[in-house]
Amino acid sequence: AQSVTQLDSQVPVFEEAPVELRCNYSSSVSVYLFWYVQYPNQGLQLLLKYLSGSTLVKGINGFEAEFNKSQTSFHLRKPSVHISDTAEYFCAVSERRTGFQKLVFGTGTRLLVSP
């Protein structure tokens, strides 16, 4: 079984400042890793994913994440945030298994960007 821990329930930050949202996971098997964003009253939108290869993954809207196997982490970063980045961010993992994909999510981190 897999589990995901998002250490920060809320991260306040000023506009144009850098931000890091932390994610740690636990799994006895190899996994795929994902970050999703959820704006108020909307579904989930994929920001980026790690399937294999380079451990630094670039996604949409200027976000990037680094997979660290030894630390079992997949932290999300952005060098300069905008007001429009205010949203809930979810880290998720799924077992590497062709066809079947059960996403296991963390409890989410609310990013609050203020002027």
Add this chain to the structure above:
Amino acid sequence: ETGVTQSPTHLIKTRGQQVTLRCSSQSGHNTVSWYQQALGQGPQFIFQYYREEENGRGNFPPRFSGLQFPNYSSELNVNALELDDSALYLCASKPGGQADTQYFGPGTRLTVL
């Protein structure tokens, strides 16, 4: 836009009733999953369907059931509704056979009174 739509947007039911939620996926997406997201929580996996067969289930009782149709639409049915069933229900689809991106719909907000 993910190409995944859900209906209705909002729904209010009372305890003991039954509800059907609907999802329409992109053409070619043979796999659909359903998730329950309680307020302030991350989504929880309910089950997955691949080519109209359930091929995986989370820790949800049998009163949660589903159907997937050849036209890339699907349903989530919940019988004997309980107050704790109040949540946002999300469906997600992806091309079958690929361990890749799931595309989420906007969700149905179910309130059980």
